[in-house]
Amino acid sequence: MDSHLKSEPIADVKGETSSRGTSSSNSHPVRDNGHGPHDRELDQAYWYVHDSGNAVEATPVELRRLRRKIDWWIVPIMFACYTMQFIDKVSLNYAAVMGLNQELKLKGNEFTNAATWFFIAFLIAEVPNAIILQRVPVAKWLGANVVLWGIATACTAAAHNYATLLTARIFLGIFEAAIAPCLILISSQWYTKSEAAPRFSIWYAGLGLGQIVGGIVSYGFQQVKNPAFSGWKIMFIVLGLVTVLIGFTTFFLLPDTPMKASFLSESEKVMLLKHVAVNQTGIRNKHYKMSQALEILLDIQLWLMVLLTILISISSGVITTYSATLIRNFGYKPTTAALLNMPSGIVSIASTLIVGYGVRHTSNRWAWIVACCIPGILGGGLMSFATGTKAGQLAGIYLVNSITATLIVIYQWTGSNVAGQTKRVISVALVSGSFSVGNIIGPQTFQAKDAPEFIPAKITVLATQAAAALIAVVLFLYYVWANKRKGGTSTAAENVGLPGAEEERMWEDRTDKQNPNFRYVY
Numbered sequence: 001m002d003s004h005l006k007s008e009p010i011a012d013v014k015g016e017t018s019s020r021g022t023s024s025s026n027s028h029p030v031r032d033n034g035h036g037p038h039d040r041e042l043d044q045a046y047w048y049v050h051d052s053g054n055a056v057e058a059t060p061v062e063l064r065r066l067r068r069k070i071d072w073w074i075v076p077i078m079f080a081c082y083t084m085q086f087i088d089k090v091s092l093n094y095a096a097v098m099g100l101n102q103e104l105k106l107k108g109n110e111f112t113n114a115a116t117w118f119f120i121a122f123l124i125a126e127v128p129n130a131i132i133l134q135r136v137p138v139a140k141w142l143g144a145n146v147v148l149w150g151i152a153t154a155c156t157a158a159a160h161n162y163a164t165l166l167t168a169r170i171f172l173g174i175f176e177a178a179i180a181p182c183l184i185l186i187s188s189q190w191y192t193k194s195e196a197a198p199r200f201s202i203w204y205a206g207l208g209l210g211q212i213v214g215g216i217v218s219y220g221f222q223q224v225k226n227p228a229f230s231g232w233k234i235m236f237i238v239l240g241l242v243t244v245l246i247g248f249t250t251f252f253l254l255p256d257t258p259m260k261a262s263f264l265s266e267s268e269k270v271m272l273l274k275h276v277a278v279n280q281t282g283i284r285n286k287h288y289k290m291s292q293a294l295e296i297l298l299d300i301q302l303w304l305m306v307l308l309t310i311l312i313s314i315s316s317g318v319i320t321t322y323s324a325t326l327i328r329n330f331g332y333k334p335t336t337a338a339l340l341n342m343p344s345g346i347v348s349i350a351s352t353l354i355v356g357y358g359v360r361h362t363s364n365r366w367a368w369i370v371a372c373c374i375p376g377i378l379g380g381g382l383m384s385f386a387t388g389t390k391a392g393q394l395a396g397i398y399l400v401n402s403i404t405a406t407l408i409v410i411y412q413w414t415g416s417n418v419a420g421q422t423k424r425v426i427s428v429a430l431v432s433g434s435f436s437v438g439n440i441i442g443p444q445t446f447q448a449k450d451a452p453e454f455i456p457a458k459i460t461v462l463a464t465q466a467a468a469a470l471i472a473v474v475l476f477l478y479y480v481w482a483n484k485r486k487g488g489t490s491t492a493a494e495n496v497g498l499p500g501a502e503e504e505r506m507w508e509d510r511t512d513k514q515n516p517n518f519r520y521v522y
Contacts, residue, residue, distance in 0.1 A: 043421070045273045045283035046507030048259045052270045063275060066268055070190050073263050075202050077254045078183050081146055083206030084243045085179045087214050088153040088172065089118065091239055093324050094218035095232040097334040100165075103230060110162045114169050115443045121173030123436035129181055130429035134288060134421060142182035143251025147244050149175035154240025157233040173436075180411060180432040185425070188415040189258055189283050192276055193521055194360050197412055201356020204408035208352060211345030211401075218324070218338035257284050277507065280518050285421040285509045292422035292511055299513070301482070301520070302427055304475050305414055306434040308369075311468040312406050313438020315376060315461045318445065319344070319400050326383075326397060326454070330390045340394065344401040351405035365413050366476035366522055369406045373469040376403035380462030384455060400461055406468065407435065417479070417520045420511030479522040486516060 058066075092100070092115060101111055132141065152171040159165040183203060187196055217235060224231035255261040258272050273283070296302055323344060328337035355368045379399030386392030410431065418427045445457035512518045 041508050041510075043282040043285050043507040043509060044257070045259065045277075049270055049273050049277075049507075052266065058271045058275070062271065066264075066272060066275075067191075067195065069263070069268075070272070071199070073261075074186070074190060074254060075199055077250055078186065078203035079206045080246045081142065081179060081206075081250055082183065082203050083210045083213070084146070084239070084246055085149070085176055086207045086210035087217070088149060088239055088243055089176060090210070090214060091153065091156075091236060092118075092169065094214055094338060095235065097324050097328050097337050098218060098222050098232040098235070099230060099334075100232050103232075104159060104161055104165055106162055106165075109447065112443050112447075114162070114165050116440050117166055118169040118173040118176075119436040119439040121170040122177045123433050123440070125174045125177035126181070126429040126433035126436070129178055129432075130426045131288075133181055133185065133429070134425045135286060137256035138182050138185050139254040139256040140251060142178055142186070143247050143249075143254065145175045145178040145182075146247030146250055148247075150240045150243030150245075150247055152240075153243055154237050156240075157236040177432070177436075180435065181425070181428040184411050184415045184428045184432075186254070187412075188279070188281060190272070190276070193279055193416040194363065196415065197359035198353075198356040200408050200412040200415075201352045201405075204356075204405075204411075205349045205352045207404055208345040208347070208349030208401075211348055212342045213345075215324075215338045215342035215345070219335055222335050222338065259283070279416070280510075280515060281415070281419045281424060282421050282507065282509060287421075287509070289420070289422045289509070292420040293426055295420075295423060295511055295513060296426055296430070301417060301475065301478060302414075302430065304471060304478065305410060305431055308468055308471045308475065309407070309410055309431050309434035310438040310441070311464045311471065312403055312410070313435045314442040314445075314464045315380070315400060315403050316407065316439070316442070318442045318457055318461055319397065323397055327394070329451070329453075330393055343398050347398050347401040348404045351402040352408055355405040355409060359409065359412070363521060365409050366472045369409050369472040370469045372402050372406045372409075373465045373472070375399045376465035377462055377469075380458060380465055383458040384462055387453060387455075396458075400465075403465060403468075413521070418512055419515060419518055421509055423511050476522050479520040483519050486519065 092111075096111060100106075106114075149172050152168055152175060156165070156168040156172070159168055184200075187200055187203070190196075191199055217239070221231035221235040221238075224234055255263075258264065258269055258276075261269060264272070276283075324337050324341045327340050328334060332340060351372060355372065358368055359365055376399065379396040379402070382392050382396030382399065384396075386396065411428075414427055414431050415424075418424050442457075442460070445454075445460045447454075447456070450456055508515075510518075512520070
């Protein structure tokens, strides 16, 4: 999948580092890091490597082969989960053009409220997710939630009024809340910081595929002419069953940590752990630390990241929930509107993959966010002011979809720049919750009184993208300042692969602020 990628450099000017690893053939259990006060500070990965014995240095060729093996096992599963997460979430958008509103006799802002309550439930569910994810196996938690949201999707077919539709959407939001925190934590376990960028992009490209497949699915089920059982109801049942199947696959095939990967040999596991140790973000530590949780309150980077996510998500909430409705309001038939929404997926996939591989080879995450916001601003302008031409409005909708790539940069940025297991788990849940806040605000800009043009919502897209680009620049300046405060060039690379205390320090459960060798990437 990524066999041509270069071997990770030792260090670069953006603070990204990597190392070669080691391998071993000894089989050993993963111990729970709780045998003593100092043990509680050490990640489970440290003990796995420590107990392996007879470690030898891995070559770049071995690391490339190992990356390919991991890529083909875990990335497709994460891609499938994210694809179905998006399709199931926006299926309400497609059902709207298939007659759901009329059949359920929705009035006024009830459709908007149903879309909004999904994200309210999503936001509330991030609170228990932040606690549970440090205690339970991450992949198992993800698989269980995928199965449950598949069931919620299928049950939407039973909705017969506003109340029952709202209930189905609330349960869907609760279970889908696990997707982003789980995938961020899982992806960060298997790759160094720059290696992770294109892998994040690949599974996140499931969003674009979801837009394409969703259009095809909507078009196909609109051909069902059965008064007793409408096409949108069959669509929800089929999508739900597919999701449940993917959920069970995830539960049984996706490893919780590299130490539990059945598809890797013992030597490959140790080789990988030595390789990713340079991240200094750990793999697994079950011990909750209140000090790390409190550190989040005063961590400027996280609140800037939260604000950035909210601004981006306001626009994405508008587009993902209402794009098919907007296109239909241009005067197209429902079947045509479903098909015309498909190019949005192509834009999303292209921008996501370009940004992922760009970050891998050039870093400059802040600049890639700004680059994605520019077409988003142009698209918002076309949607708002090119009201006299269908082509201009369509082009605006397609351009705004370029902003979807910024979210995966934010997710990967959070996974790279936050250390300390308790702090990491809470932080990824916080950023994921911020996505919900933006999506709560976004659909509410679509008020029934503004139909059919919805000009205030379109102007909101333009304004939030401009503000997001500004916040990305502020984050860049903050990280430059924070690294200078830590003093000069990172010494983390010098510690990689060294025995004894130096190696042990790389696996200590310290936050990015507590660790003097930690450097932020930007």
